Amino acid sequence: REPSKDAVKMSLRAEKETSGGKRRLAQDLYRIMNQDTKKAGFSLKPSKEDSMERWTIKLFKFDEDSNLAKDMLVLGLEHIELEMSFPEQYPFEPPFVRVSRPRFKRQTGFVMNGALCMELLTNE
16 A cells, blocks of 8 residues: 555654654554555544644444444434544653534533543543
8 A cells, every 4th residue: 555645744754753752643643644544434634734743533434233323324424523632741641532523412421521531541
């Protein structure tokens, strides 16, 4: 599989980064961008072309029998959009993840104002 233009840019950026965290982030993004993400059911890109610290992720492939897939069908939604922000200490600290679209009408045990609350995404 031929790397995309964006993936090549990310690879070059990884070589130029001086901090270990940003170099690792660029390498991780490059590896992901070289995969068939559409087949895996998602797409991603940095939120701003000149910044790697925040990514926009679209999830669009779900188990058809799941309640989520059924709700999305009823609401006419094609994807769920996440925003992932990476701290300076990445990969030793987890990213902050929130659901940006669709907006939840109420808070649940795992989502507070779009922010995903789960042990996997905390320092403790």
